[in-house]
Amino acid sequence: MAEAVRKLASELISENFSVISDTLHIGGMSVEDLARRFGTPLFLYDAGILRARLAELRSALGGFADIFYSVKANPNQEILRCFVQEGTGLEIASGAEYLRARAAGCPSERIFFAGPAKSDAELQLVLAEGIGEIHVESFEEIERLDILARMAGRRAHIGLRINPEASAQGGAMRMGGRAAPFGFDEETLPEVLEAIGKRSSLLLQGLHLYSGTQILDAGTLAKQWRHGLDVARRVVASLGRPLQTLDLGGGLGIPYFSNDRALCLETLKDHVAQLRHEVAQSSELTGMSIVIEPGRYLIGPAGIYVCSVQSWKISRGTTFVVTDGGMHHHLAASGNLGQFVKRDYPITSAANLSASELTQCSVVGPLCTPLDTLGRDVALPKMRRGDLVVVLQSGAYALSASPTGFLSHPTPAEVMLDQGAAREIRSPGTFSQPLSQLPLG
Ligand SMILES: Cc1ncc(COP(=O)(O)O)c(C=O)c1O
Structure with a gap:
């Protein structure tokens, strides 16, 4: 199973991303550099992928239908702005989404x-x-x-x-x-x-x-x-x-x-x-x-979720890679959003992509529940504290569809990569307060 998941991950990497010096790059930028700059956990979105998918779908439709992006898939204001600038309408499901749509220029x-x-x-x-x-x-x-x-x-x-x-x-x-x-x-x-x-x-x-x-x-x-x-x-x-x-x-x-x-x-x-x-x-x-x-089709493949390894351990024969990211940011990847059978999203390391020596492991998050598992049977190169784990196909139904308040861990930054530049489009915070206002010293 881990082999099949790995195969899908490599197919997606060759379709949408690039590998330079054996490390993952998105929008032409190194995921490791971006993680150092913006911290982890982190969502990265490549505007180029979003635009390419929209253009390909439009071309397949050949004028049959106009496209309204479904805001619930990912309501980040800058993502909405990107779609609106590309000429889509927006489908909304709440008054707050209406305000976001208008603020994005729709x-x-x-x-x-x-x-x-x-x-x-x-x-x-x-x-x-x-x-x-x-x-x-x-x-x-x-x-x-x-x-x-x-x-x-x-x-x-x-x-x-x-x-x-x-x-x-x-x-x-x-x-x-x-x-x-x-x-x-x-x-x-x-x-x-x-x-x-x-x-x-x-x-x-x-x-x-x-x-x-x-x-x-x-x-x-x-x-x-x-x-x-x-x-x-x-x-x-x-x-x-x-x-x-x-x-x-x-x-x-x-x-x-x-x-x-x-x-x-x-x-x-x-x-x-x-x-x-x-x-x-x-x-x-x-x-x-x-x-x-x-929604999903347009933005899902454009986003990745990057977490860093905090710890690792072996329990009764299973290797656990414990990261700072989990179901509180990405409920769907943990298999707890609408899946009957929990299966692994495509997960990869950000480095050592060609490593042949792999360890079967469970990738888990920081929450005190076994539900907080991002991958159950993942083949990864040897991971140390600080190494990065990347969940692909994470642009849709991820952060905004997750229980961000559970255990009060900080919410991640969201960063948009566009034409060689990286821009924070949502600052890290807690589900109720910006991080800067917390009395953390
Ligand atoms: C009414 C409506 N339209 C559009 C969508 C977007 O669906 P998808 O992301 O699968 O394209 C949804 C998702 O639940 C929806 O409820």
């Missing part, structure tokens, strides 16, 4: 807001400041938004989030096709359209389907997208008027584990060509702009 009409528990304050905020679409998810929300829109003297531009029927599913973590708090069950569409039609302060302009995350099979994505087109045709026919947008969701996956095969963009391109043909043939879909809202 025009209000390029923001879509989905989420099953939007508060009055959040809805009032986006109604007052402007937003592309609010994606409504329940009858209760329809009623409440109608009242809030009247109070604000605005017409709310809404999209209808639909929980698609089971046959249109696929993906590792299914979000639709079964009972879920997300969106309206597809079977209830006639009642939903009737409820919206009665409320003059709501303008239905779009549809939204999001079926699941971490989809590596282009055919599964195409199946879901085709189903979205089908639903849109039916809704337009039932309304008797065109809709402006069809948001087909995110969910494009990346390889994390030894048997994962990267999503093949060439295959996706072929499917998309067929879908474009179908759109062109459908009068109901004429003029409708199609959107996808990926």
